[in-house]
Amino acid sequence: MLSLGLLFGTAVFAPLLGAIIAGLFGRVIGDAASRIVTIALMVLASVCAVAALATGLDSGSQAIAVPVSTWVQAGGFHASWQLRFDTLSASMVTMVTVISTLIHLYSVGYMAHEKTPVSRFFAYLSLFSFAMLMLVSSDNLIQLFFGWEGVGLASYLLIGYWFDRPSANAAAVKAFVVNRVADLFFMVGIALVFLQFGTVAYDNIFALVPAHASSVYHLFGSDLRAYEVIGVLLFIGAAGKSAQLFLHTWLPDAMEGPTPVSALIHAATMVTAGVFLMARMSPLLEYAPVAKDVVLFIGATTCFFAATVGLVQPDIKRTIAYSTCSQLGYMFMAAGCGVYQAAMFHLTTHACFKALLFLSAGSVIHALHGEQDMFRMGGLWRKLPVTYAAVWAGALALGGIPPFAGWWSKDAIIDGAFVAGGLGLYGWVLGVAVAFLTALYSWRMLFLVFHGRPRVPELADHAHESPFVMTLPLVILGIAAVVAGWLLYPYYVGERQAAYWNGAIFNGAENHVLANLDQLPALITLVPTIAAFLGLGAAVVFYVLKPELPGRLAASMRPLYLFLLNKWYFDELYDLIFVRPYRALARVLWHGADEGIVDGSATGLARLTAGGSAQIVRIQTGSIAVYAFTMLIGLLALCSVFLFFG
Template structure:
């Protein structure tokens, strides 16, 4: 059953990619989507069996993969509750995105190729979450990167899409290099890459030092730090986040798939999977906490100033990933995965809802050119309202349960950065509420700011696009309430059954249930304050934002330009790289080629041109050449005979 679930998307990719033109777009779309719905059904069955049944951790060997000396690696699937959760998230969202794309991509000439790429992306993600060893995980890790490059740059006739795809690929390679170094470190110290063997070696490695370039490091701390660098790139954490907003250049279904349930959550999954090692690396966990909290507040501030509807939601994703890493950093691994689970439903809902808005507005994405759409697209409006309520943490919605638990876990966290994380996460909750309701008010309420003909022809999406919104709305409303008690249980309990690990000193799950009422309600208070600010500034007194921008233009520009991180990277890395590239290019063309192949060829051409002048057809020219040649020959013979040469 697990094998079928994992490989059906691969079969769908091969069918659509190889035979899409022969069988037609519709057949390719139906086959790939059908396979994904079968995988999604199997994923829920596995989730129930492993999370709520008695199924133990299972290792399914598919084949012998590689043998090098003493290193023997099998291609195997690891199935436990953590895997089951990720299978549900990936397959469910991907299946709904496939269905949604029937309508959204209906007029695109490359539909078969698009659906093939979606299935390839899904297969790579499934290989990642079912990996039984680190090299196999890296295979899925890189496969996701490749597929995301193809999907982000799918509209390759747009220079902006090509630039965004290259940026995503390059930035992720930076993080992936750290991930590789982490794998190398673990193998150098323990001699194994299979997960159970690595986990078993964790206690010994925690007392082992690793020397490199004259510097000594604790082996587990170094490995966990390097692995997290990989997670920072894949999950767009502060410093390696710059690719995420630009990825909005891809089709909206791609945004939902990448930013909701798959690629960006790979880093969160990886850190949770490696929890048996991270429990022995408190310094690395403190760093994870700091980066997660910083990312949450950074992305929230930037989201408040964006005007592109998809970019607002993209920065929201970045911020929510920060929440997940903050929870991982304080040792609340199950809570982080719970937020990953709930976030997938309401974030996919928001992205697909935004796609429905863009579809209705004839590809318009600027919220300043919208307004008054609630009457035009009521079903999309209802879906976006549900997604917004869940994202902001409205009581009893999915986001309310998972986000509040993360804030509580940060409050009781024991590492140095836990208090900082608590403050930043509460502030981020306020800003999340503000920019989320700002999006709703600017898009659906107030007078329309759209062109008259665009607003007149705005219409609701078809059933094939609304059905996924309905399913995701149910998840955004009920996923938290239904599953909260399972996810917040102890890692050794019935639900997790050892899929996660908590050390003897990790009491976060127990302590978070004993926080005071004020702490527990702090994110809800922040949510209400953010809503009220957005209500006043964008609905009751819409002139206030303009006044604020006029009075504090630099403050606004700082957030609008994303803390100038892109500009800083351009100054530090891009421009020097281009300078060196031009320098070596000129050296290559002027020096190496000039004295090398191009120079030699040019001189041969010159000599041939000179010799060509004697091919005039006149007898006296040929006689002159012959006499000159004889004279030169006699001169050389005399010189050799007398020892001159």
């Protein structure tokens, strides 16, 4: 246990050491040393994480607590700081460290032409990785919230890394504010958990869940089951981090950060925190069917919404960003159906092929000197052969084409929705539709970027393949996009899943969705794959055989095209409902209350004091006769008062 705890602790805290060294001493040791230190410590973290996972699986042990220190002790409230090792946390730590290591390595080449010192950038990357590792290795909700806010802070720093760009600053603030809105609900949910169970430690909460199943809250004149309220509040917090519908608007704007940031935040780490939270709290959610339906409905709707928007975006990074939003919708749909294992399966495979696509997009942008508009690209496959092959692997995995990674995990989710029945059928219909749309926009991106004639020849003429330090992560992630699905399937949702998870994920006594996945008719299981191939065929027709068709469709259905291009007008709607009234109220409080009342009162009092003192100064004439006369008048006034009230 000591060796396991040491391995796991090293995996979690090594990135923090790298962040401290590069962040505090980066200007002293220089950029090269900062890169070497942070990458070396991330490699150490990855090796230790893999070793810890393998050791834990070999021992077959359940949850193990790795003490760090005493943290919070206030009256009856106690929250220790210790790492929780179980299969759920160990698999997340392994995935985060490996993906983050590859992104650190890739950043060496991508940020090589930065004029400013990049030690700060690598410090932020390592800090972000540590915060995410703290989140997924937490042993209680307060420690989880520490990591939760840590990734929020680090994402703010990374999205706004190019602080001389107003758009980057605005995107960083937007991400921070939207997540704070969701975090308010999350904090209330944590508070209710403590009030309900008297503890925030996972093991204690999960042990007490059956005993409090009948608890209710009296709200708005009706009785609401406590677990339903808590489940919805926790989901709202998760929806903010994972960019689900209504709280998703920060995610596409976050593309203002450097591309490695997009890969780190939107592939393997921050946006998956909400999915991890749903899996971690599965013992509570299994007693909250209404909350699970809310998760399912929002997840499925987000999946469809983001896919329709990604279908028309001209920016390569925003297309991939909306693809991330859509795939996260799949994961929440799986959690809502009770197949948390499938959600974690897709989370892991998605981390591989989505990091691959983001880094491939960065390679294209690097080759084209910052160009991100796909309609200014084209004909690049000869210039960027490694990147081209990587995008093929990523697009096949994202599109759900067998036997690539995305096919295994996405089909497990869609099949799970069908087995769940009820509202799950809504998820199944949208999941199949999104399988078609995902394949379509995946190959739309590939064909627009790499095929056809160069639309801006001067850009394509100077394009060149990225250096080895950038293409090596692409090759590794490309291999993972091919083999990760069939390698992990038996352990995550297949015949070995019960032994693999070993109680880290809970399924209620009435939840038989995962067990019944293999009993679906063959035709039902083939429907998502058929939809994916139809999407691929449509992309070939639209962007290879008849490339004029998309323009004609956009012109003939212009209102629909503009609706999708403007992202269903969520930003405009929020601006009208929230931003403008808030600014108007702020102006009223500023000019009316602050300047008119607060400043006005102070200014008026100052003027009164100054005017009175000016009048009093006139009395100081220096004449003894005047002073004597004034004293006499005062004496008479004082005597009159005493006589009158006498």
